Amino acid sequence: MAASSIAEAVASHLAPFLGAFNAKIWIRTVAEKKLGKSVETLSRLDVVALSQGLQSALSTFMGRVAAEELVQKIQREVR
């Protein structure tokens, strides 16, 4: 999967809940601050770290359990 598609695929799971714009911003923020990568250089190998990096922020708004479940779904489906 192309790098930009990784970000888009992850964003598609978040957008229904956070909004499309926010989903992209959150992914960019985690990629840059926690992975030290730009969105354009993300690979399949980054999906787990990316989704785990999003989990804390997601937990704030949807609770720990729902955030965990959503992160696990992202890891299952984005490859």
Place this chain on the structure above:
Amino acid sequence: MRLRWLALYPLAFAVIFFGVARSLGTEDAVASFVVGQRLLVRVLALAGCVLAASAFDRGDHLRRAWSWMAWSTALLLLRDPLRLALEPIQDSTSAAAWLLDGLALIGNLALVIGVWQLARSWRMAAMTQPGNSKKALALTLGVAVLALIVAAPAAATAFRDLLGGDSRASTTLASALADIVALCLIGPLLLTAIELRGGLFSWPWGLITACRVSWLFYDAAAALGLTLMPGVPLYELFRGLALNLLFAAGVAQAMVVRAVRRAAA
């Protein structure tokens, strides 16, 4: 779709409230109706807060926030019928009067904690600054100034009464100050709702912001002494609207969290 209907419900209730109050023949009937609907909307608001809190697990930030909102609503709900029951024996120095003032004070303090917890959620998520920083600051300060203009007169009156020797005014003053603080937090709530636009989570945040704005209108209507019709102060309409919006926000919160879990299954 259901969230849209949920958001419309408080407005529909306000229209129905006005229509029913107008159709009642006597001032006594109107007064009883107003008291009854006041209790009803507080019960609904409490149910919404409990539903929202129960959508989260122990330790979740928003479970704490919604729990504080529930406690606030419950204490103020308890106060309403107690005030009616104790009215015959209440005078300005009685234990009953202190009890009622104490419930209002603790209820308002719980509200401040709940609203503050909600308002700090975006910062806790620590993803981005909500909105453009300068615009966000301008909005927050603007709303805070508006809240002060609207709610400060009640605090000033209570302060004057306290200085004049009315010891009960201390609880009135504390409640008024708590009210001001809770209103000043409208800015961060609004910014969070705006940031979440386009997503399901914008609904509970938009509704809780609208709830707080309704309380701002409540304070304004009370300060100006406006009436909706003979025997019905305008602030009763805004109180009903605010509490129904709180109910709707709580239900929306629970619905959205469940939507996440269904989608993730």
